[in-house]
Amino acid sequence: MILAAGLGTRLRPHTLVRPKPLFPVLDRPLLLLIVEQLRRAGCDFVVVNAHHLKEQIAAALGGQPNLVVQLEEKELGIGGGMRLAREHFGHEPLLVVNGDIVHNIDYRPIMAQHRVEGNDATLVLHDHPRYNNVLVGPAGNIREFGPAGEQGRLAFTGLQVINPDLLELIPPDRFYHSIDWYRQLIAAGHRVRALVIKDHFWSDMGTPVDYLQLHAALLTGQAPGFGSKPISPSAPFFYGRDLSLGRDLTLRHWAVVGSNAVLGDRVSLTRCVVWDGVEIPAGTTAIDTIFSSSP
Template sequence: MADKAGKRAMILAAGLGTRLRPLTLTTPKPLVPVAGRPMIDYLIDLLKADGIDHVVVNVHHLADQMEAHLAPLMPWVTISDERERLLDSGGGVVKAAHLLGAAPVLLINADSFWLEPADAGESNIARLWSAFDPDTMDMLMLLAEPGQSTGHEKAGGDFVVRSDGRLSRYREGLADPLIYCGAMILHPRLLQDAPREPFSLNRFFDAAIAAGRLHGIRLNGHWLTVGTPEAIGAAEAAIADFSVTR
C-alpha cells in the first residue's frame, strides 16, 4: 500500500495538441473547454477531492497561458518548465523527478478525465493509492472497459489482465480489452536510470510488463478523452447523460 503522507501528483500537460487544431493554435490543449470548463479543471477537482498534497504540471505549448491559469493554485501547484524542449511523456516525468520526491507518485494525462458516481464511496484515485504495492508493482494503472468510455479511438483496448493479475498489451482477438485511463501510480525507482531526453512512457510500460510488475484496477465511473474537435461534443453529451442518470 502506498504511503498516503505527502501524496504528490503530476499532470502531463506539455503536449502540442496537434489533433485538436485549430483550437490548440491559440489555446493549450488542457485549457480547451469541455462543457464550459477547461479540461484540466476536471483533473484539479479530482486531485483536490483526494487530498493530494502537491501537484506538478509540466508546460511547453503556450506555456504562459498555462501558468496564468494555474497561478491561483500556487504553491499547491508547481510548474515544470519545458519551454526550451518538449520532452514527451517519459522525458517530462524524468525532468520533474526532483519535484516529485522519493515516494510513489500519481501521473495523470491532462487530456482525459473521468466522472464518478455520487454514491461511489472511495474515489478512483484513492483506490489506486490503496491498491499500490511497491514490493510487487512498478506501476498501477486505472483502466476502463470500452463500454464505460467516450472518445477512445483505438480499436479494442490497450491492455488485458492476465490470469496472474498482471497486465499485458492487448492484441486483436483477445477477450476483455481494457483502456488505459491516463492515470497511474508510478514508483520513482523507474526514473533513476532513465534517459534525460524525449521519450514516451510506453518504454516504462513495456519494461514493467517484461518484469511482471505492471498491474491495474478497473475504473468506477465513466472515462472521457478529447483528442479532436469532434470529440468535444461527444464528451459533453456523455457529461450531460451521466449527470442525469447517476
C-alpha cells in the same frame, strides 16, 4: 502529476488558440477541474508539465498553492516529462493523470490498491474498444502493449500510480515514450499491474467530435461527479456569465455559450460549444461546431 505538454494536433485549429488542457468544459478550463479533483482526493502537491503554449498554462495556474508548473522548452514525451519532474518527488507512490481526460473515477482506491499489492506501477484500465491495446495476464500483470482492437485487450484510462524511483531508468533530457519505459520495467521483472474498472464515466478529449460528445454527455446528465450540477435532459443548454445575446437566438438539441460571448441577431446553433469571449456574427447558422475564436 498532471501531463499537459502535448501538442493536441488532432484538435487543430483549436489548439492553436489554447493548449488542450485549457479547453473549457462547461465554461471552465479542464486543467483547473483536474486540479480540483486531485485536491479533493487528498493530493497536497501537484506538478503540471507544459510545452505547447506553456505560458498560458502557467498563467492559468498562477497562485495555486503547492503546485509547480514544469515548463519544457522541447518535446520530451510522457516518459521524458515524468523523468524531468523526478526532482519534485520523494519516494512515496506518485499518481499521474493525463491532462485531457474527463472522468468520475475515485483516485483513492487506486492509490490504496497500489500500496496493498506493492506494485511498481499500477495502470488503470477499462474496456474501450477504440483504444484497447493492453494485454493483461490472468493474475493482473500487464504483459504487453500492442495494436488496438485485438481480442482480450483493454484500454489505458490515462490514470496510473508509479514508484518515482523507477523514473531514474528513463534517460534524462530527451524524448522518451512511456510505453518504452513500461516495457523496460516488465522485462526487468518489476510489478507492472492493472487495475480494471467498470461503471464509470470517462471521455478522452482527443478530437473535435470527442469534445462535442463530451459536452452532450455532461449536458444530459451522463457524467455525474465531475464538478457540475445535474442538468435536465429537457433543457440541455449551458450559459456562462456576462453574455450579450442578440434577438431571435435559436438553440437546438444542446449548446454551451461561454462567458462574455457575444451572439448577434438571428444566430442558430445546434450541438455547438462557444468559448468564452467569442463573437458570433448576426445570421450565423452552425451545426456540430466548436467556436474557439471569433469568425
